[in-house]
Amino acid sequence: MSRIVQKFGGTSVGDVERIKKVAERIKLTVSQGHQVVVVVSARAGVTNELMARAKAVCAEPSEREMDMLLSVGEQETIALTAMALHGHGVEAVSFTGGMAGIQTDRLHTKARIQTIDASAVEAQLSEGKVVIVAGFQGINEDGHITTLGRGGSDLSAIAIAAAIKADKCEIYTDVDGVYTADPRIVSAARKINEVSYDEMLELASSGSKVMQSRSVEFAEKHGVIFEVRSSFNFNRGTVVKAEVPHMEKIVVRGVAVDKDQAKIIVSNILDKPGSAAKVFRAMADANIVVDMIVQNVGRNGIANLTFTVPLGDTLKAQKCLEPVLDEVRGGHVAVHENIAKLSVVGVGMKTHSGVAADLFKGLADADINIDLITTSEIKISVVLDLDRVDEAARITHKVFGLDAD
Amino acid sequence: MSRIVQKFGGTSVGDVERIKKVAERIKLTVSQGHQVVVVVSARAGVTNELMARAKAVCAEPSEREMDMLLSVGEQETIALTAMALHGHGVEAVSFTGGMAGIQTDRLHTKARIQTIDASAVEAQLSEGKVVIVAGFQGINEDGHITTLGRGGSDLSAIAIAAAIKADKCEIYTDVDGVYTADPRIVSAARKINEVSYDEMLELASSGSKVMQSRSVEFAEKHGVIFEVRSSFNFNRGTVVKAEVPHMEKIVVRGVAVDKDQAKIIVSNILDKPGSAAKVFRAMADANIVVDMIVQNVGRNGIANLTFTVPLGDTLKAQKCLEPVLDEVRGGHVAVHENIAKLSVVGVGMKTHSGVAADLFKGLADADINIDLITTSEIKISVVLDLDRVDEAARITHKVFGLDAD
Numbered sequence: 001m002s003r004i005v006q007k008f009g010g011t012s013v014g015d016v017e018r019i020k021k022v023a024e025r026i027k028l029t030v031s032q033g034h035q036v037v038v039v040v041s042a043r044a045g046v047t048n049e050l051m052a053r054a055k056a057v058c059a060e061p062s063e064r065e066m067d068m069l070l071s072v073g074e075q076e077t078i079a080l081t082a083m084a085l086h087g088h089g090v091e092a093v094s095f096t097g098g099m100a101g102i103q104t105d106r107l108h109t110k111a112r113i114q115t116i117d118a119s120a121v122e123a124q125l126s127e128g129k130v131v132i133v134a135g136f137q138g139i140n141e142d143g144h145i146t147t148l149g150r151g152g153s154d155l156s157a158i159a160i161a162a163a164i165k166a167d168k169c170e171i172y173t174d175v176d177g178v179y180t181a182d183p184r185i186v187s188a189a190r191k192i193n194e195v196s197y198d199e200m201l202e203l204a205s206s207g208s209k210v211m212q213s214r215s216v217e218f219a220e221k222h223g224v225i226f227e228v229r230s231s232f233n234f235n236r237g238t239v240v241k242a243e244v245p246h247m248e249k250i251v252v253r254g255v256a257v258d259k260d261q262a263k264i265i266v267s268n269i270l271d272k273p274g275s276a277a278k279v280f281r282a283m284a285d286a287n288i289v290v291d292m293i294v295q296n297v298g299r300n301g302i303a304n305l306t307f308t309v310p311l312g313d314t315l316k317a318q319k320c321l322e323p324v325l326d327e328v329r330g331g332h333v334a335v336h337e338n339i340a341k342l343s344v345v346g347v348g349m350k351t352h353s354g355v356a357a358d359l360f361k362g363l364a365d366a367d368i369n370i371d372l373i374t375t376s377e378i379k380i381s382v383v384l385d386l387d388r389v390d391e392a393a394r395i396t397h398k399v400f401g402l403d404a405d
Numbered sequence: 406m407s408r409i410v411q412k413f414g415g416t417s418v419g420d421v422e423r424i425k426k427v428a429e430r431i432k433l434t435v436s437q438g439h440q441v442v443v444v445v446s447a448r449a450g451v452t453n454e455l456m457a458r459a460k461a462v463c464a465e466p467s468e469r470e471m472d473m474l475l476s477v478g479e480q481e482t483i484a485l486t487a488m489a490l491h492g493h494g495v496e497a498v499s500f501t502g503g504m505a506g507i508q509t510d511r512l513h514t515k516a517r518i519q520t521i522d523a524s525a526v527e528a529q530l531s532e533g534k535v536v537i538v539a540g541f542q543g544i545n546e547d548g549h550i551t552t553l554g555r556g557g558s559d560l561s562a563i564a565i566a567a568a569i570k571a572d573k574c575e576i577y578t579d580v581d582g583v584y585t586a587d588p589r590i591v592s593a594a595r596k597i598n599e600v601s602y603d604e605m606l607e608l609a610s611s612g613s614k615v616m617q618s619r620s621v622e623f624a625e626k627h628g629v630i631f632e633v634r635s636s637f638n639f640n641r642g643t644v645v646k647a648e649v650p651h652m653e654k655i656v657v658r659g660v661a662v663d664k665d666q667a668k669i670i671v672s673n674i675l676d677k678p679g680s681a682a683k684v685f686r687a688m689a690d691a692n693i694v695v696d697m698i699v700q701n702v703g704r705n706g707i708a709n710l711t712f713t714v715p716l717g718d719t720l721k722a723q724k725c726l727e728p729v730l731d732e733v734r735g736g737h738v739a740v741h742e743n744i745a746k747l748s749v750v751g752v753g754m755k756t757h758s759g760v761a762a763d764l765f766k767g768l769a770d771a772d773i774n775i776d777l778i779t780t781s782e783i784k785i786s787v788v789l790d791l792d793r794v795d796e797a798a799r800i801t802h803k804v805f806g807l808d809a810d
Contacts, residue, residue: 020462053481057424057488058491062488066484068480068484069488072481075474075480076458076474079474083459087463093469120548
């Protein structure tokens with residue numbers, strides 16, 4: 001008998017028919033003799049409906065009330081899922097995040113899990129029941145409902161798996177797992193059977209939309225092995241776990257493309273200590289996530305500072321750079337939105353040299369120009385023209401031997 | 406400064422526009438310097454939508470999960486109402502039933518309130534906030550969500566008013582208050598300015614749909630004075646309170662019609678001790694509410710037993726009477742569905758004689774036949790033909806001087 005946590009996302013429980021299918025799948029796991037905790041999201045679309053109503057009654061809804069409102073979505077799903085299991089003759093009980101003992105800090109709409117008191121969940125499991133827990137939500141120490149922000153239900157599932165020492169955590173979604181590249185861009189992309197936490201993190205921060213970084217970080221910290229797989233079929237998914245030696249045999253695990261980036265160039269600033277700090281302090285104060293940073297120092301102590309920001313933040317970035325320009329004697333801010341980021345990720349890079357050279361040669365052979373370059377221990381990212389990035393991804397995928405046979 | 410509880414029903418918060426209107430009304434009360442607790446129902450229609458989804462996933466949804474599901478409706482409304490108040494610059498905070506300290510027994514879908522720990526509500530009031538509480542719901546001692554059954558939000562409001570010792574409890578609905586008769590039947594009907602708890606109870610049990618009996622009973626027990634009024638205008642409503650001497654000057658407070666009744670005659674049963682008991686034991690075991698009961702004993706120790714049951718229960722009643730027939734040597738069960746009950750209610754009957762005579766004469770003059778008759782200290786009910794009952798109501802309304810000037 002194993003303990004298994006199964007998490008089903010919004011499309012997996014999108015309507016009553018899908019919920020019944022999910023119940024069948026849970027029943028199958030139960031019938032194999034396992035103890036099962038299920039974490040569910042709100043039905044796809046419900047959160048947007050609720051947000052639209054919130055906007056209709058108040059231009060700027062408070063975050064505390066937004067949490068009270070949005071947590072309703074998951075509460076509906078847990079009850080319906082428990083009922084669907086009853087319909088299949090499986091004993092089940094639904095718990096809100098608070099009832100499942102998920103306690104968070106007070107940061108409404110993006111709360112962090114502080115502790116999980118799993119005793120109520122354990123008690124139900126020992127009575128032979130499936131426990132259905134509302135993802136995405138918890139309560140703070142005042143007993144007020146909080147939500148965990150984007151990707152919160154994955155986090156709920158992984159945190160509960162850690163708390164009840166589950167043998168396995170399955171993240172069911174609408175894709176078959178993690179791919180070597182986005183199959184819509186690279187038709188030769190293949191599903192990856194296993195990937196290390198660090199690779200998964202680098203892929204997540206490079207544009208792969210499968211999972212949010214913090215869920216992966218939480219899993220790594222608590223040693224929760226999880227599998228990303230589809231709720232629409234019974235194919236094996238992608239297992240995410242700690243790095244093991246044989247993983248390094250693969251130099252590049254995957255290629256990620258992020259088209260949601262813009263490049264900002266602050267040119268002709270005085271190259272003296274503190275100039276760059278002022279620029280990035282201004283970005284941080286405006287809550288803008290700066291990604292790739294390159295500084296070129298030219299003659300006469302004049303430097304150019306280039307970096308990327310999320311596409312949606314370019315206007316805000318320009319605005320908050322203006323007051324800084326005088327201070328750093330910067331002459332000009334330029335924004336380039338027609339760029340994209342291509343990344344190759346793999347723990348094998350730690351022991352294999354020549355990855356950068358292979359990447360650059362592959363792109364050069366196709367006459368694709370590389371703009372910025374940054375590297376980490378297991379990742380190389382380059383900025384390219386937006387209209388060449390898909391082609392670059394296909395070339396790179398092939399160069400590193402990732403194409404399907 | 407007074408403490409006021411305001412309860413808004415499903416049509417009063419039916420959509421975002423109505424919720425904004427409700428927020429304006431609450432703001433008005435706040436601006437008069439009062440402390441306000443608001444109790445809201447689910448938006449009209451939401452409960453039915455949720456029930457339909459429950460039925461779609463499971464033929465017989467468990468009551469525990471039904472409570473988990475349905476409580477979502479009120480939780481949405483409290484958040485939206487709090488947001489709408491914020492939009493009007495009013496400080497407000499939303500509480501689920503559990504957060505408001507409403508503790509119930511374990512009887513899911515029809516839980517009874519056991520205690521209210523209003524300390525969290527009091528704390529918010531003392532900070533100058535409006536507290537928006539989800540009606541219809543509470544938690545049991547295991548921390549599981551319960552619901553209070555039909556009319557539960559009224560009960561929540563009255564129970565909270567008792568717990569915080571409110572000066573006033575206003576029940577906002579889609580009618581102007583309690584009327585001397587249903588205005589759709591008796592066009593001369595007038596709104597009643599004040600009515601005693603006992604009269605309100607008799608009206609409720611006689612077909613007036615304004616409020617459920619148990620909310621009135623709870624208010625009487627705890628001395629909560631409440632006003633039933635419309636959320637769609639600013640008219641005075643009907644104040645429900647303990648009987649005061651001047652109330653007795655009015656002999657008949659109102660006329661109620663209940664068309665949702667059927668008459669059952671069990672004829673030719675042996676008139677010996679226990680026969681009637683067996684019949685009504687069978688009804689009780691089937692959860693059928695029996696209302697008016699009349700027994701006629703004829704010659705030879707043979708009796709006829711006549712009583713009324715809710716129209717929807719006639720088939721069930723016939724079915725569970727069959728096995729009893731042999732035992733009580735009953736020959737025959739007849740069901741008459743084309744009947745209705747007319748009641749006149751008034752605390753003045755305690756001190757005025759001749760009410761029955763006036764009622765019977767009024768109906769006799771119009772050639773309307775009376776079938777069954779029952780009386781209580783402050784009520785006389787008669788069963789009539791369904792197709793004459795509207796006319797009978799108009800006549801009775803006039804006979805007792807209730808017609809508008």
